[in-house]
Amino acid sequence: MSSTDYNSDTLNDMTPEPIGARRVVVLISGSGSNLQALIDAQQHDRLGGEIVAVISNEPSAYGLKRAHEAGIEAVVLPHREYESRDAYDGALIKVIERHEPDVIVLAGFMRILTPRFVQRFLGKMLNIHPSLLPAYQGLNTHARALADGASSHGCSVHFVTEELDGGPVVLQAELNVADDDTVETLKDKVHAREHLIFPIAVQWFLQGRLKYSTEGATMDGHLLPPYGMRLSHADAAEELDEDVAPN
Numbered sequence: 565m566s567s568t569d570y571n572s573d574t575l576n577d578m579t580p581e582p583i584g585a586r587r588v589v590v591l592i593s594g595s596g597s598n599l600q601a602l603i604d605a606q607q608h609d610r611l612g613g614e615i616v617a618v619i620s621n622e623p624s625a626y627g628l629k630r631a632h633e634a635g636i637e638a639v640v641l642p643h644r645e646y647e648s649r650d651a652y653d654g655a656l657i658k659v660i661e662r663h664e665p666d667v668i669v670l671a672g673f674m675r676i677l678t679p680r681f682v683q684r685f686l687g688k689m690l691n692i693h694p695s696l697l698p699a700y701q702g703l704n705t706h707a708r709a710l711a712d713g714a715s716s717h718g719c720s721v722h723f724v725t726e727e728l729d730g731g732p733v734v735l736q737a738e739l740n741v742a743d744d745d746t747v748e749t750l751k752d753k754v755h756a757r758e759h760l761i762f763p764i765a766v767q768w769f770l771q772g773r774l775k776y777s778t779e780g781a782t783m784d785g786h787l788l789p790p791y792g793m794r795l796s797h798a799d800a801a802e803e804l805d806e807d808v809a810p811n
């Protein structure tokens with residue numbers, strides 16, 4: 565080996581690895597409007613990372629088309645082809661690990677996850693849920709809010725734990741339920757709020773500001789209250805250019 569070779573190797577050793585973009589894997593089952601909000605945020609440099617793969621358990625999910633159009637790898641992993649929940653989640657773990665994600669974003673992924681799956685990625689998974697948690701965990705949240713005559717409704721971003729829709733909440737956006745609201749109108753208003761807050765929460769996580777701990781979610785080192793931070797109806801409506809009904 566000549567001294568020139570030695571020197572150039574040494575220099576190479578000393579050159580720091582470029583810090584790669586933070587890697588985001590998104591899990592979907594359906595329309596993927598939240599996925600679209602994440603893609604839009606990425607395209608405007610507001611996500612703090614790059615979506616490296618979109619995985620759907622439903623082959624017909626429209627979100628796969630959105631991924632494809634954005635040039636993102638779209639993977640179909642149909643749950644019906646696996647004989648058990650555990651076998652499916654094992655396969656899903658493998659596909660996700662191949663993409664070495666910094667965060668796994670559940671954007672309308674309609675599957676109950678096994679404890680093994682949750683433990684594998686604990687502290688790295690964020691989900692969006694269409695209610696102000698802890699109210700209305702589970703399905704049909706808009707209909708249940710209307711049936712209860714709830715005056716306030718909204719959506720929540722939370723860390724995923726083994727308790728369905730029960731992990732520490734990070735960020736919520738609220739809306740005032742109007743007398744003439746229906747399931748459809750509530751769904752639209754909640755969706756608009758989801759698209760507003762989900763990319764923000766993902767960006768905070770990728771920036772290292774938002775973290776999971778066993779006591780709850782922390783933001784900039786401070787433990788958040790059990791139900792996270794909340795965007796009020798007025799602030800969300802202003803952001804979304806919605807008409808705010810006079811009180």
Ligand code: GRF
Nearest residue numbers: 595596597598672692693694
């Ligand atoms: C959203 O309402 C979300 O809160 C729930 O599933 C729905 C997904 O919608 N988890 P989309 O596929 O993102 O349009």
